[in-house]
Amino acid sequence: MDKICIEGGRPLKGTVRISGAKNAVLPALAATLLTGGKNEITNIPRVRDVLTLVKLLEDLGCKTESFEGDRIVLDSAQIHNHKAPYDLVKTMRASCLVLGPLLARLGKAEVSLPGGCAIGARPIDLHIKGLRALGAELRIEGGYIKGRADKLKGARFCFDSTTVTGTMNVMMAAVLADGETILENVAREPEVTFLADVLNRCGAKIEGGGTDTLVIQGVSSLKPIHCAIFPDRIEAATYMVAAAITGGDVEVTHCLPQHLEPVLLKMKEAGVELTEGDHSVRVRRSGSLQPTNIITQPYPGFATDIQAQFMALMTLAEGQSVITETVFENRFLHAAELKRMGANILLDGHTAIVTGVKKLSGAPVMATDLRASASLVLAGLAAEGETVISRVYHIDRGYETMEDKMSRLGAAIRRVRA
Ligand SMILES: CC(=O)N[C@H]1[C@@H](OP(=O)(O)OP(=O)(O)OC[C@H]2O[C@@H](n3ccc(=O)[nH]c3=O)[C@H](O)[C@@H]2O)O[C@H](CO)[C@@H](O)[C@@H]1O
Ligand SMILES: C=C(OP(=O)(O)O)C(=O)O
Numbered sequence: 277m278d279k280i281c282i283e284g285g286r287p288l289k290g291t292v293r294i295s296g297a298k299n300a301v302l303p304a305l306a307a308t309l310l311t312g313g314k315n316e317i318t319n320i321p322r323v324r325d326v327l328t329l330v331k332l333l334e335d336l337g338c339k340t341e342s343f344e345g346d347r348i349v350l351d352s353a354q355i356h357n358h359k360a361p362y363d364l365v366k367t368m369r370a371s372c373l374v375l376g377p378l379l380a381r382l383g384k385a386e387v388s389l390p391g392g393c394a395i396g397a398r399p400i401d402l403h404i405k406g407l408r409a410l411g412a413e414l415r416i417e418g419g420y421i422k423g424r425a426d427k428l429k430g431a432r433f434c435f436d437s438t439t440v441t442g443t444m445n446v447m448m449a450a451v452l453a454d455g456e457t458i459l460e461n462v463a464r465e466p467e468v469t470f471l472a473d474v475l476n477r478c479g480a481k482i483e484g485g486g487t488d489t490l491v492i493q494g495v496s497s498l499k500p501i502h503c504a505i506f507p508d509r510i511e512a513a514t515y516m517v518a519a520a521i522t523g524g525d526v527e528v529t530h531c532l533p534q535h536l537e538p539v540l541l542k543m544k545e546a547g548v549e550l551t552e553g554d555h556s557v558r559v560r561r562s563g564s565l566q567p568t569n570i571i572t573q574p575y576p577g578f579a580t581d582i583q584a585q586f587m588a589l590m591t592l593a594e595g596q597s598v599i600t601e602t603v604f605e606n607r608f609l610h611a612a613e614l615k616r617m618g619a620n621i622l623l624d625g626h627t628a629i630v631t632g633v634k635k636l637s638g639a640p641v642m643a644t645d646l647r648a649s650a651s652l653v654l655a656g657l658a659a660e661g662e663t664v665i666s667r668v669y670h671i672d673r674g675y676e677t678m679e680d681k682m683s684r685l686g687a688a689i690r691r692v693r694a
Pocket of ligand 1: 463605
């Protein structure tokens with residue numbers, strides 16, 4: 277298994293270009309199952325999850341006509357298989373996004389219960405409830421969700437709590453259902469709104485993207501997708517923290533600051549200097565870091581996917597920060613690894629009390645999930661001495677060429693291949 281080695285203590289300087297959003301491209305790829313032609317998606321990040329989902333779509337019958345650079349042309353005219361097998365689904369949460377489209381397009385689906393980051397139980401009961409409301413018959417058998425739907429019918433459904441991929445799954449099924457569907461208490465993340473826009477440009481009739489209620493008029497077919505993926509807000513936030521934690525000066529370009537408001541606010545509170553452009557943020561820090569408290573929330577709150585990176589930053593603040601994780605019940609696995617580097621973190625249920633220390637020291641640490649891994653890279657960049665991070669396949673799931681981007685900013689970081 278590959279490792280990443282970092283010699284810390286160098287302030288990062290320069291410009292970094294943000295890639296397309298992993299959590300936006302995955303639903304857009306799954307949505308190609310709903311159309312019956314040549315779909316074209318650009319600004320795709322070359323990350324492991326994308327490659328895995330493309331493989332899964334090919335297994336279902338899609339044909340990759342070309343996948344060069346950041347552009348894919350995927351023909352979904354012939355879908356001959358309705359089974360998403362364990363081997364392809366186990367590593368990635370987003371693979372469950374084929375369930376709604378398969379039911380809508382083929383009237384049947386067998387999808388292995390999804391994997392993804394081990395940050396909580398992550399049930400998919402709300403996906404199932406929503407699809408059942410549209411008339412699908414679903415059961416869990418042998419580790420698979422098995423479903424049939426002769427014809428999906430529009431319905432009114434209220435999610436018990438908000439779910440990002442759950443909203444996407446039910447929305448994708450509803451666009452080809454008979455009649456009107458009203459989905460209440462839906463997720464408002466930009467990735468959900470983007471998916472609704474992409475589908476609308478294919479002929480779907482979805483109103484309410486970005487609000488907590490979606491009203492969907494079913495249509496009989498969709499034209500192929502042509503879309504460009506918007507910038508990854510989590511990657512952007514990660515590089516902003518990299519600049520801040522190393523006391524550097526970095527221009528983060530090709531990003532959308534409006535997707536990052538709570539993070540920008542907290543960085544300012546922490547004493548980081550920010551200069552915002554329309555599609556960029558310059559991040560500088562010369563003074564000390566101040567402690568700040570954060571509470572993760574669904575969008576537009578502070579994203580849980582940035583909690584681990586922010587915790588790394590707060591380990592070096594002058595004082596005590598309280599970090600509360602409300603979205604996932606087990607998303608503090610990075611705390612134990614940060615402590616190996618000298619951080620002072622006390623966990624109490626959903627809360628982490630982080631008391632800033634003067635310095636972190638390089639250490640061997642283990643990546644446990646995607647954003648936890650990013651937080652260890654960030655801590656390693658700031659630490660004295662060498663940090664060796666193992667199990668970095670987690671990073672490869674969601675960050676495009678992270679070592680190259682960090683190296684270009686002046687980090688002493690290298691991958692040791694197994
Ligand atoms: C591929 C992708 O886009 N992943 C993102 C997506 O994950 P994902 O879509 O899995 O996250 P959800 O929004 O569904 O999860 C939110 C909470 O709802 C719970 N829940 C969810 C579904 C369900 O049927 N029942 C249930 O109880 C989950 O366990 C969790 O506690 O949104 C998360 C929250 O912003 C992000 O951290 C992930 O990066
Ligand atoms: C948790 C994440 O991914 P997944 O939902 O695929 O596990 C993430 O992107 O931070």
